[in-house]
Amino acid sequence: MKVIPEINRKLAEARKRLGVDHHVMATLLGLGPEGAEKVKLWEHGKGGKITPTKQKAIEGLPIKIPYKDTCKKPAFRFIDLFAGIGGIRLPFQEAGGRCVFTAEIDKHSKITYAANFGEVPEKDGDITKFASSEIPRHDVLLAGFPCQAFSQAGKKQGFFDTRGTMFFEIQRILAMHHPKAFLLENVKQLKGHDKQRTLKTIMAILRGEASVEIPEDVHLSKEARASLGTKLNYDVDFEVLRARDFGVPQIRERIYIVGIRRDKDAPSNHVRIKEMFHRVNENYRSKVPLKDILIDDPERTLDFTISDKLWTGHKERKKRNRANGKGFGYSLFDHRSEYCSTMSARYYKDGSEILIDQSDLGRNPRKLLPEEARALQGFPEEFVIDQVGKPQLYKQFGNSVAVPVIRAIASEMLKEANIRTRKT
Template sequence: MSVKYNKLFDKISERKMTPRELIEEAKCSANILTHLKNNEYISMASLEKICSVLNCGVDDVLEFQNKNINENPYAIKVVSLFSGIGGFEEGLKMAGVNYRVVFASEIDAAARKSYATNFDSTNLFGDITKMDEKMIPDHDLLLAGFPCQSFSIAGKRKGFEDIRGTLFFDVARILNEKKPKYVLLENVKNLISHDQSRTVRKILSTLNDIGYTVDFTVINSSEAGVPQNRDRTYICGIYNGTTKKFDKDIRSVKANSLKEKLNETDFRGFNFFNDISFNNVNKHMEDVLECEVSDDFYYNSVSIKDFLNINHFTDVDNYEERIIKLFDLPREIYNDLERQRRVYSVKGISPTVLARSDSTKIFVERNGEKAIRKITAVENFYMQGFGKKFVDNIKKIGTSKTQMYKQSGNAVSPPVIEGITKKLIYDYLMPEKFNDRNNNDAV
């Protein structure tokens, strides 16, 4: 999909102006005209200046066109916000979903570059806060892993004014304008309890106000066969869906507590996440480790080797992550953070993958001896559930190790998205979509 400005040039002709005269009167830079003639994206600010001169709206001069005339009209149309490297898209791909991203947005240039090496980036744009919601194409499903922010003015204003200035506002304004039938959001675990649950309640009530029936829960990525202890909040909404009282949440005590409170109100909820089952193949870190790892990742000092050789460690069998408790650990291996004092058994699962290189240390055998090393940037991706081909593509474009840690640590876990979207699309979206088509064909 690309932008097209035929209607704009028609307007210019009607006004008996030349394109250059319009650009000069709108006080836009000269290269804007080149972008317009080439049907290239220009900023919303420039479009608004042009429309002000022409006394019309943006919709009157802008339209979208599909570059590929062979695109499957039966594909699920998806909008992806805060796309990162495409974790949501990879999850849809794993689910075998026939989908087409009609619009995606990611502010980070390096992440956009990594996205483009694995997915069609024709419809990938930058800062969503600069995009007019009216420019977003119609779609069936909106996906967003938006950052968590405090809603400091929550309760003091009404409607959208409560969330203005937060990144969730950009999700909400698009939902309010385009009203896709389904929405799936991802956020940190603590969203449920953040600011005494005021933040999540504001998000949920905003979705209700727009017209969405909503369910939410906390899912650990390990449930989907990912070798990582990663809790994340997921919110699913159906536009004009059937409202039901929440059942007991089978995954999260905090989510269940909030649901019990919402059941006492007129909140529009439904039960979705309890029915999701994952392809629960238990994986451990040792299943995704690289065979050959550079010496740079190992702690090779004499003090550490001596320390390991005299067995200053115990293997904790009854703990999910199988932490190796190291006593009197040499200071060079950690900083003051408690997490840095831990070394993890490869027979367990990783702690939550973070966006930096020094976050996880593992206990391994190397050349018949005990050793401690950091996980590699590639392993960081594997512990999120990304496949080898996906990661190889990112490596091929010269992505730095620092960026690879950052991008994998900030991503959603695709196998979790796979499980959620299989349920959402095959049980909800596709039956309705095809029923609508069948009804239209019968008319």
């Protein structure tokens, strides 16, 4: 009888403990879903020797999957498109919803998603590879669709950027499934992109007031192009909300678009969505000072202190920019600050937008700790953040939503759409 090495046994025990399948375990180990067969072989002492790197990954697997869906009778069903690490999903799952489909292509985000929800998307998470008929029936569509095409950091090409055309993948799914409600999230700059024409077009499409023609040389999936003329039937409006108004100490302005399906032959009533956002603003506001999320531990924060070279570079760059009439440069905060700047996906590079002052310790400023970045976006402490490296983690939180804002919208949106929740 073949003796199975201890590390192989640990792998099998960890998968059983976490209650995940071979595809999820392969993702957690950085093998990707295609590595499922390798995991199966390893569990039986086959497939070759496990490398030291993978041994370390096995040893570092989470103790449990904190947000694994174990609800036997979900109150409603939703899909999570361009899911990132699941910031939009969390509040809807809390409300009693079951996620029946996920799409996310970033391999590092999929690791964090798997560590927290015990699921990974199929077909590499590429939404363009799925026919709408392959997507399960759902009551709510959620999508933090790619923002680089509209953001200040991107080239701002809008629909004619490949990432911008992802909106039409959402449209084709809405046209096929007609869910009761949807929530879309994007950067604030979408509101003013192309002299506001881009947002006006999006709103007209979602409201069923217009269709759009996309040039043949712009890449779209066949189904998305075929559905361009399909009229939708939703009451829709948008609001720009600041995360700092909803219990997290960063500015983070984002645009949120909510649609509620109209009853058959009912007249349009977009005002009700505006009124819904008014309730969100009136009933869910709270303020949390920056000091409440900062960790006061000189030993713990030492490794996050920036170097003399980087600190000098930040100061010199800010001096040059001011001389040229520009406001770009580092931003310094401390325990007296009410809130900080918006954390971006590039935070891992130099931390310039949010540096924490440490002059009282005689040190250069420091970057946020991973736990602080998690709190800054309103994720709970149980949310697993140690399955990817720090650069990727900062990038993930910089790309994520502020969870308390989504929670506030979800509460009112589900009520407005008459969708049963765990509470009701």
